Amino acid sequence: MVIGACGQVGTELVLELRKKFGAEKVIATDIRQPENEELKYSGDFFELDVLNKDALYQLVKSQNIDTVYNMAALLSATAEKNPEFGWKLNMEGLFNVLDLAREKHIAKTFWPSSIAVFGPTTPKSETPQDCVMDPATVYGISKLAGERWCEYYHKRWNVDVRSIRYPGLISYKTAPGGGTTDYAVEIFHKAILEGKYISFLKENTMLPMLYMPDAIKATIEITHCEAELVKVRSSYNLAGFSFTPAQLGAEIAKEMPAFTLDYAPDFRQQIAESWPGSIDDSAARKDWNWHNDYSLNDMVKDMLLNLKKAYSIA
Numbered sequence: 001m002v003i004g005a006c007g008q009v010g011t012e013l014v015l016e017l018r019k020k021f022g023a024e025k026v027i028a029t030d031i032r033q034p035e036n037e038e039l040k041y042s043g044d045f046f047e048l049d050v051l052n053k054d055a056l057y058q059l060v061k062s063q064n065i066d067t068v069y070n071m072a073a074l075l076s077a078t079a080e081k082n083p084e085f086g087w088k089l090n091m092e093g094l095f096n097v098l099d100l101a102r103e104k105h106i107a108k109t110f111w112p113s114s115i116a117v118f119g120p121t122t123p124k125s126e127t128p129q130d131c132v133m134d135p136a137t138v139y140g141i142s143k144l145a146g147e148r149w150c151e152y153y154h155k156r157w158n159v160d161v162r163s164i165r166y167p168g169l170i171s172y173k174t175a176p177g178g179g180t181t182d183y184a185v186e187i188f189h190k191a192i193l194e195g196k197y198i199s200f201l202k203e204n205t206m207l208p209m210l211y212m213p214d215a216i217k218a219t220i221e222i223t224h225c226e227a228e229l230v231k232v233r234s235s236y237n238l239a240g241f242s243f244t245p246a247q248l249g250a251e252i253a254k255e256m257p258a259f260t261l262d263y264a265p266d267f268r269q270q271i272a273e274s275w276p277g278s279i280d281d282s283a284a285r286k287d288w289n290w291h292n293d294y295s296l297n298d299m300v301k302d303m304l305l306n307l308k309k310a311y312s313i314a
């Protein structure tokens, strides 16, 4: 079962899980109806609020669910606008699923953390798996608390929970849901439709990023590998590549020479400045054999190709 299946990650996760394990084995759920046509027609969908513990329990039982991917959350920029609800959704949603696992109604669960767990005094470059973590946003605080609870549930009650600290995720199938790295998706749409983009982050703001096919691959791999391989039960660092808005703009301009990029930083600049520029993901590489397939250049080419198709531009 995927909770939050209509989001940027959930949509592609459901489609890939259905491809891998069969459509009848994967239940998509969200608080809202799916807009993505492929998601809508590829298998079962149920409306579910992760905060409704009884409804969650009923669905898990009636559908005989063994694994839950819990993607429902308020993201960094959105949660800053509504901190109380950001905390409520991100924490209570996690507890509701962890408790199902603790009570043995499900066998295992995946829950994503984020690079937002790091903060201003965290080492900025090649940020280690274990280091100072002083998140500056309510989103980051909820993810760091969530990580500690995941580890606690594992140690105390042997809950099989697995987690990755996603960096910024870049994709073309579903729009991003209000994060600080959303510029790295919007820029492609604007490049194709208008030939120009105004970035809400400053030109030299370096952030770690990952292309969605790699994020989905990692999510499924860590969830389905042997339990003994998962040595970190809080959350694994994970990385693909790092770039600044200026570097991404230059890559796009290689494919679209007329593309122009300007900058008008807003409140998200401050959030971005509290995050690492690059991530050391050697623990994930060693423990469960993680490796990314896409480089920055591969990602840019693939994004432009697929978005041009989607907009019916040759």
Ligand SMILES: NC(=O)c1ccc[n+]([C@@H]2O[C@H](COP(=O)([O-])OP(=O)(O)OC[C@H]3O[C@@H](n4cnc5c(N)ncnc54)[C@H](O)[C@@H]3O)[C@@H](O)[C@H]2O)c1
Binding pocket: 003, 004, 005, 006, 007, 008, 009, 010, 029, 030, 031, 032, 048, 049, 050, 051, 070, 071, 072, 073, 074, 075, 089, 112, 113, 114, 115, 165, 166, 167, 168, 169, 170, 175, 176, 177, 178, 179, 181
């Ligand atoms: N996208 C990124 O760049 C990124 C980076 C780091 C971590 N993450 C994490 O990955 C997970 C998925 O992120 P995303 O980008 O797909 O987010 P998103 O905002 O695109 O999707 C979240 C989905 O959850 C649903 N939802 C909201 N409230 C719900 C509720 N009460 N019950 C059930 N569903 C509810 C929303 O309708 C939405 O479809 C989140 O935990 C997020 O923190 C994402």
